[in-house]
Amino acid sequence: xxxxxxxxxxxxxxxxxxxxxxxxxxxxxxxxxxxxxxxxxxxxxxxxxxxxxxxxxxxxxxxxxxxxxxxxxxxxxxxxxxxxxxxxxxxxxxxxxxxxxxxxxxxxxxxxxxxxxxxxxxxxxxxxxxxxxxxxxxxxxxxxxxxxxxxxxxxxxxxxxxxxxxxxxxxxxxxxxxxxxxxxxxxxxxxxxxxxxxxxxxxxxxxxxxxxxxxxxxxxxxxxxxxxxxxxxxxxxxxxxxxxxxxxxxxxxxxxxxxxxxxxxxxxxxxxxxxxxxxxxxxxxx
Amino acid sequence: xxxxxxxxxxxxxxxxxxxxxxxxxxxxxxxxxxxxxxxxxxxxxxxxxxxxxxxxxxxxxxxxxxxxxxxxxxxxxxxxxxxxxxxxxxxxxxxxxxxxxxxxxxxxxxxxxxxxxxxxxxxxxxxxxxxxxxxxxxxxxxxxxxxxxxxxxxxxxxxxxxxxxxxxxxxxxxxxxxxxxxxxxxxxxxxxxxxxxxxxxxxxxxxxxxxxxxxxxxxxxxxxxxxxxxxxxxxxxxxxxxxxxxxxxxxxxxxxxxxxxxxxxxxxxxxxxxxxxxxxxxxxxxxxxxxxxxxxxxxxxxxxxxxxxxxxxxxxxxxxxxxxxxxxxxxx
Numbered sequence: 001x002x003x004x005x006x007x008x009x010x011x012x013x014x015x016x017x018x019x020x021x022x023x024x025x026x027x028x029x030x031x032x033x034x035x036x037x038x039x040x041x042x043x044x045x046x047x048x049x050x051x052x053x054x055x056x057x058x059x060x061x062x063x064x065x066x067x068x069x070x071x072x073x074x075x076x077x078x079x080x081x082x083x084x085x086x087x088x089x090x091x092x093x094x095x096x097x098x099x100x101x102x103x104x105x106x107x108x109x110x111x112x113x114x115x116x117x118x119x120x121x122x123x124x125x126x127x128x129x130x131x132x133x134x135x136x137x138x139x140x141x142x143x144x145x146x147x148x149x150x151x152x153x154x155x156x157x158x159x160x161x162x163x164x165x166x167x168x169x170x171x172x173x174x175x176x177x178x179x180x181x182x183x184x185x186x187x188x189x190x191x192x193x194x195x196x197x198x199x200x201x202x203x204x205x206x207x208x209x210x211x212x213x214x215x216x217x218x219x220x221x222x223x224x225x226x227x228x229x230x231x232x233x234x235x236x237x238x239x240x241x242x243x244x245x246x247x248x249x250x251x252x253x254x255x256x257x258x259x260x261x262x263x264x265x266x267x268x269x270x271x272x273x274x275x276x277x278x279x280x281x282x283x284x285x286x
Numbered sequence: 287x288x289x290x291x292x293x294x295x296x297x298x299x300x301x302x303x304x305x306x307x308x309x310x311x312x313x314x315x316x317x318x319x320x321x322x323x324x325x326x327x328x329x330x331x332x333x334x335x336x337x338x339x340x341x342x343x344x345x346x347x348x349x350x351x352x353x354x355x356x357x358x359x360x361x362x363x364x365x366x367x368x369x370x371x372x373x374x375x376x377x378x379x380x381x382x383x384x385x386x387x388x389x390x391x392x393x394x395x396x397x398x399x400x401x402x403x404x405x406x407x408x409x410x411x412x413x414x415x416x417x418x419x420x421x422x423x424x425x426x427x428x429x430x431x432x433x434x435x436x437x438x439x440x441x442x443x444x445x446x447x448x449x450x451x452x453x454x455x456x457x458x459x460x461x462x463x464x465x466x467x468x469x470x471x472x473x474x475x476x477x478x479x480x481x482x483x484x485x486x487x488x489x490x491x492x493x494x495x496x497x498x499x500x501x502x503x504x505x506x507x508x509x510x511x512x513x514x515x516x517x518x519x520x521x522x523x524x525x526x527x528x529x530x531x532x533x534x535x536x537x538x539x540x541x542x543x544x545x546x547x548x549x550x551x552x553x554x555x556x557x558x559x560x561x562x563x564x565x566x567x568x569x570x571x572x573x574x575x576x577x578x579x580x581x582x583x584x585x586x587x588x589x590x591x592x593x594x595x596x597x598x599x600x601x602x603x604x605x606x607x608x609x610x611x612x613x614x615x616x617x618x
Contacts, residue, residue: 035401037345037408039533084580092401093343094583097540100533101579108572224412224529231405261423264416271409276394279402 007136009253015142017249018149019211022204023222024229025156025241026197032173032236033186033193036085037092040099042223043106044198048073048205049214050114052121062124070203077198081191103219116216121209141210148207149245152200156238169193173236224268225252231271233283240283298548306454310447315563318518321450323558324457325514330538330550331464332507337536338545339468340500341480345404346391346411347535350505352418352527353387354380354512359431359522360424366434373437377513384509385502387414392501396494411532419524430523433516443517453514457551460507464547467503476500477545534561541582543589552590 027041052069056062080102088094122128127144130137160166171179172189180186205214212218225248233244248267255263274282309320329351336342358376361367368376391410398406418425425431436443443449467473478486479493487493516522538557542549560578564571582589588596 037401037404039529084584088583092404093337093536093540094587096343096345096404097533097537097579098583100537101576101583104572104576104579108570108576111572112570220529224408227405227408228412231409261421262417264420265413268409268412268416272394272406272413275398275402275406275409279398279406 004136005257009257010250011136011138011142013250013253014246015145015249016253017245017247018146019204019208020225020229020249021149021242021245022152022207023201024226024233024245025153025238026200027226028230028233028235028237028241028244029169029173029193030197031230033169033176034085034190035090035092036099037096038099038197039096039223040080040103040106041197041201041226042219042221043103043110044073044077044201045205045208045222045226046110046214046219047076047106048202049119049121049209049218050110050205051202052206052209053114053119053214056121062121065121066203066206069206070199073202073205074195074199077201078191078195080198081194085194086187086190107216107219111216114214118213118215119209120213121206123210127210145207145211148203152203153238153242160238165189165192228267228271232274234280237283243283302458309450309454314446317446317450319558319563321446321453321518322515322562323555324450324453324551325511325518326535326538326558327551327554328457328460328514329508329511329535330542330554331460331547332504332511333535334539334544334547334550335464335468335476335500335504335507337539338543338547338549339473339480340476340497341483342396342497342501343404343536344395344407344501344504344532345529345536346407346409346414346532347504347508348527348529348531349391349411349414350384350387350508351512351515351531352414352522353383354509355516355522355526356418356425356431356512357383357509358513358516359433362433362516363431369434369437371439373439373443377510380509380513381506382509384512385506388502388505388508389498391505392498396497396501408529408532411527411529415524415527415529418527426523428524430521430525433520433522436517436520449518453518456510456514460510461547461551464507468547472496472499480545537579537582539589541578541586541589543591546589546591549589549591 023041023045026044027038030036030038030041048069051072052065055065055068059065084098084102085095088098123141123144127141130139131143132138160170168179168184168189169192171182171184172186176186179189208222212222229241229244229248231244232247233240233242251267251270252263255266259266305320309317312320329347332350333344333347336344336347357380358368361376361379362369391407395403395406395410419427421427436449438444441448443452468476475486475491475496478491479496483493486496515526519526534557538553539550540553541556542551542553556578557575560571560575564574586592
């Protein structure tokens with residue numbers, strides 16, 4: 001295990017963490033605002049990848065697929081929240097099962113529309129190459145993923161800290177009853193956050209399509225990892241989602257490389273410990 | 287026992303007799319299907335102890351099934367243990383490993399409430415899945431473990447009908463034991479905790495200990511289901527402990543009717559039918575499965591077993607029919 005191993009694994013871990021951030025930041029906000037365990041979040045990710053593929057096939061434009069995928073999935077999330085989740089009221093168990101029902105419906109629909117093959121989103125020219133820095137090869141696409149996560153994280157942070165809507169979201173995360181009491185329309189906030197979460201997951205699905213592929217089963221494969229990020233970082237906290245993504249991305253890469261036999265255990269056991277000791281996560285608020 | 291209780295007991299006994307008498311004369315595929323349904327019914331009833339009676343919605347019940355199943359598979363394939371009369375020892379060991387796992391997991395999970403209990407049981411279930419998936423030298427990784435032919439100890443379990451009788455007996459025994467449990471003072475305390483934990487605590491009950499013991503018992507019966515599942519399926523793989531299995535178990539209970547025990551069994555029958563039979567008939571069966579989830583949550587808050595009660599209420603007061611109680615307990 002030379003320097004090369006550590007540098008490459010660290011880089012891979014960080015870039016995987018960047019992808020996880022796109023997926024998990026939305027899940028974290030949804031969890032923080034609505035206290036919903038949304039098991040359809042992996043489906044949003046998968047749908048993002050599939051919609052992007054369709055856009056690329058029909059228009060030939062990779063760049064256009066980016067907003068199209070994210071917006072299409074945001075609309076799906078918006079409808080799901082308004083039509084089904086909102087009337088349900090607060091009941092964690094029923095919300096979970098409803099979201100699973102939708103995950104299965106989405107899975108079947110994806111299978112019918114896009115088939116069962118493993119597909120791949122091919123990025124345009126320059127992104128397929130590698131940058132050589134100090135003798136190390138860094139795939140540019142992974143650098144692009146880190147850049148996207150940084151950009152999205154910055155925009156989200158500004159939106160949460162500097163806008164009126166962001167303040168309303170933060171108030172709802174801290175104490176939704178009090179937020180309602182001071183006149184915040186928490187129903188509107190929930191709708192906005194759920195759609196935003198779906199938007200980010202769709203974006204993640206598009207970005208991840210070139211990296212993980214797009215295939216049936218990806219939804220339930222990526223979902224628990226996103227939950228690990230949310231739990232370790234803390235629900236409803238952007239800083240938490242960022243740190244959690246980085247930790248999980250690195251733990252996943254080094255775990256698989258160093259002790260493959262227990263590598264998933266080393267991912268989920270910390271999740272259990274944090275839930276047991278500090279249920280609000282490393283960065284969640286009390 | 288009230289008149290109502292006696293009538294329910296009569297209906298359940300009649301239904302069980304019907305299953306017992308009709309199944310062996312059905313097609314070979316139906317026999318396998320019913321056997322699988324009965325095994326998942328044991329898992330669903332174990333979960334009902336938590337969800338229906340104690341109010342703890344566990345998202346990781348497949349973990350205990352997995353522990354029992356992997357124990358059975360490893361002992362059978364690596365040590366040829368449990369393939370003669372020692373099968374009965376494996377049954378005991380399977381329940382013990384399920385209970386022991388729950389005893390460890392419970393230390394982390396039981397004190398958590400509401401949505402945190404969901405999350406922590408999900409994480410615990412993923413721990414077991416992660417080990418099953420990656421610990422190649424022990425679990426065979428993604429491929430899983432193929433079991434040798436079923437045990438024989440005077441009677442040959444390799445025969446599907448004989449195996450059905452065995453699983454049926456285990457199901458009836460589990461139902462009877464759990465029924466006695468929920469009607470015991472301990473079971474009544476669990477319902478009290480479900481209804482109002484704070485009040486129970488003020489009355490002097492150690493509610494944590496009650497929930498912890500319920501968690502362990504549920505784990506033990508989950509382990510039993512695992513032992514039977516390993517031999518029924520002949521293959522144990524990470525597929526058995528994925529999140530979807532745990533979620534399916536929850537659906538079984540909610541679909542049948544939480545807090546009724548037999549509701550979980552009915553739900554298990556429906557879900558196994560959809561997953562194993564309908565999936566061979568039509569390619570779009572997941573629409574049905576997803577639809578059952580969504581419709582159950584939206585329109586059947588008390589599960590199928592609450593339907594007679596709701597219909598009675600609707601007849602008596604057509605206007606107030608929608609206000610049926612979400613949790614119908616059989617122990618009333």
